[in-house]
Amino acid sequence: MTKVRNKKLKESSKKWLRRQMNDQYVEKAKKAGYRSRAAYKILEIQQKFKIFDQHSIVLDLGAAPGGWSQVVANIAKKVIAIDLLDMTPLPNVQFIRGDFAEERNMQMLIQLLGNEKADAVLSDMAPNTCGIKKIDHLRIINLLEDVYNFSIKILKPGGSLVAKVFQGGATNDLLRNLKQSFAKVGHFKPLSSRKESPEMYLIARGYRN
Numbered sequence: 697m698t699k700v701r702n703k704k705l706k707e708s709s710k711k712w713l714r715r716q717m718n719d720q721y722v723e724k725a726k727k728a729g730y731r732s733r734a735a736y737k738i739l740e741i742q743q744k745f746k747i748f749d750q751h752s753i754v755l756d757l758g759a760a761p762g763g764w765s766q767v768v769a770n771i772a773k774k775v776i777a778i779d780l781l782d783m784t785p786l787p788n789v790q791f792i793r794g795d796f797a798e799e800r801n802m803q804m805l806i807q808l809l810g811n812e813k814a815d816a817v818l819s820d821m822a823p824n825t826c827g828i829k830k831i832d833h834l835r836i837i838n839l840l841e842d843v844y845n846f847s848i849k850i851l852k853p854g855g856s857l858v859a860k861v862f863q864g865g866a867t868n869d870l871l872r873n874l875k876q877s878f879a880k881v882g883h884f885k886p887l888s889s890r891k892e893s894p895e896m897y898l899i900a901r902g903y904r905n
């Protein structure tokens with residue numbers, strides 16, 4: 697009897713702690729003036745992997761409401777962002793509203809790069825889910841493949857790709873391609889990513905042209 701109660705307590709206190717942690721990020725983001733708690737994910741990624749610097753040109757795919765763009769624009773030379781949803785303008789960020797997966801929008805992103813290539817592509821996009829596992833999985837894979845194919849067109853040698861994936865998200869084919877195209881490929885789960893969320897980030901660095 698006591699054991700069961702303790703077990704229950706443990707479960708509920710774990711949940712409580714997790715919620716507190718998450719609220720901390722929401723609170724922190726509000727106080728720091730970030731538009732989303734997601735800002736802390738890119739801050740952690742940047743701290744660990746040094747993806748961009750003051751000379752970098754960075755693409756932010758799935759940028760709204762703009763937490764990642766805020767963080768990157770504070771450091772990098774230029775940010776080009778896209779989202780299906782509108783985003784309130786930010787200094788140093790050129791924004792396109794539209795579906796990244798549409799060819800004409802990819803072309804617009806490339807146009808905004810002008811004659812330059814990008815130092816990093818960041819994708820925090822997640823496709824809408826319909827609840828049917830197979831279909832949702834395919835949507836995730838398609839989006840990731842689009843992000844990969846786009847990145848290898850526009851990245852500078854040595855450039856990086858950071859993309860949200862879900863556990864079991866990247867197929868062996870895609871991982872094989874990534875490992876051929878980039879010197880270092882790995883996964884990272886930021887502390888600020890909710891533990892119960894299956895999301896993690898694919899970190900590919902050292903693009904080989």
Ligand SMILES: C[S@@+](CC[C@H](N)C(=O)[O-])C[C@H]1O[C@@H](n2cnc3c(N)ncnc32)[C@H](O)[C@@H]1O
Pocket residue numbers: 731732734735757758759760761762763764765778779780781794795796797820821822823824
């Ligand atoms: C988790 S939110 C991004 C949060 C953002 N990184 C931040 O820091 O505020 C994911 C975004 O991806 C966008 N998105 C999903 N699929 C997309 C697509 N195909 N093209 C453009 N944006 C997309 C959604 O509209 C959503 O705003």
